[in-house]
Amino acid sequence: MDRVLKTLGAAHEGSVGVRLADGSEPGPVYFDVGSGSHMPSSTQWHVYDGRFGRPRATVLRGSCSCGWRGMAEYPLDWTTLPKDKPLYEAGIDLSGPIADHEAHLSVIRAAAVQLPAELIDLFTDLVRRLNGLTAQEPLVALKALADLRYIVAQAGEEATNEITAMEVPIEQVAAALGTSEAAARSYLSSYLNF
Structure with missing residues (x-):
């Protein structure tokens, strides 16, 4: 992980x-x-x-x-x-x-922030498809994960920049993620250092 x-x-x-x-x-x-x-x-x-x-x-x-x-x-x-x-x-x-x-x-x-049902359904479908690809076509699964990593990094950087621009307090970010303030800071900085 x-x-x-x-x-x-x-x-x-x-x-x-x-x-x-x-x-x-x-x-x-x-x-x-x-x-x-x-x-x-x-x-x-x-x-x-x-x-x-x-x-x-x-x-x-x-x-x-x-x-x-x-x-x-x-x-x-x-x-x-x-x-x-x-x-x-x-x-x-x-x-x-x-x-x-x-x-x-x-x-x-x-x-913590609750995810919309459509997003949960999308994640569930993505996991199911990736699991199928991993068993059937592992190279395709690996390529999909590489592309997904790029998408996540890009969206994470944009979301972190928005949170910074909006001056959202770290306490609020930590509560939204269901974690500690230190972990939330680390999480945000990981997108800026990706």
């Missing part, structure tokens, strides 16, 4: 976040694997189990790479959780934080 499209999508990657007893959100946990310059780390919810000097999570919550954190908190009852086993083996119900992130994504999608 294109680097810019990955960046747009990565702006809202969800995870199960944690908070500590003092209300803070901990940084990554580093794992000492012996000598060497690389020290692996993780921010996965289950590494905050208090073992081996690690911080101990008191609550779980929805989390997103855009900075959003769920308001709902799901307490961890350490009186019933094993203290000598990894937290991921405890059978903890993660459905609450995951559902909260899904709700967050629904809000993001609802705020």
Whole structure:
């Protein structure tokens, strides 16, 4: 997938976040694997189990790479959780934080610009035809994609210039694309540097 499209999508990657007893959100946990310059780390919810000097999570919550954190908190009852086993083996119900992130994504999608039905139909037909060509005539498919790349670059440059001329705020561009401001800036500049 294109680097810019990955960046747009990565702006809202969800995870199960944690908070500590003092209300803070901990940084990554580093794992000492012996000598060497690389020290692996993780921010996965289950590494905050208090073992081996690690911080101990008191609550779980929805989390997103855009900075959003769920308001709902799901307490961890350490009186019933094993203290000598990894937290991921405890059978903890993660459905609450995951559902909260899904709700967050629904809000993001609802705020994004909706494509007209005719354009969605056109894209659907284009994908179907390109898939057929890829299997039957891959050289024709490759040529069509090369032409399409040029069309996309040209239209993207013109749209970016219009957005710049109209002085559309980056917050509005990010909301329309359903991404972060940083990803939206990167996306716009990619059309100017194509």
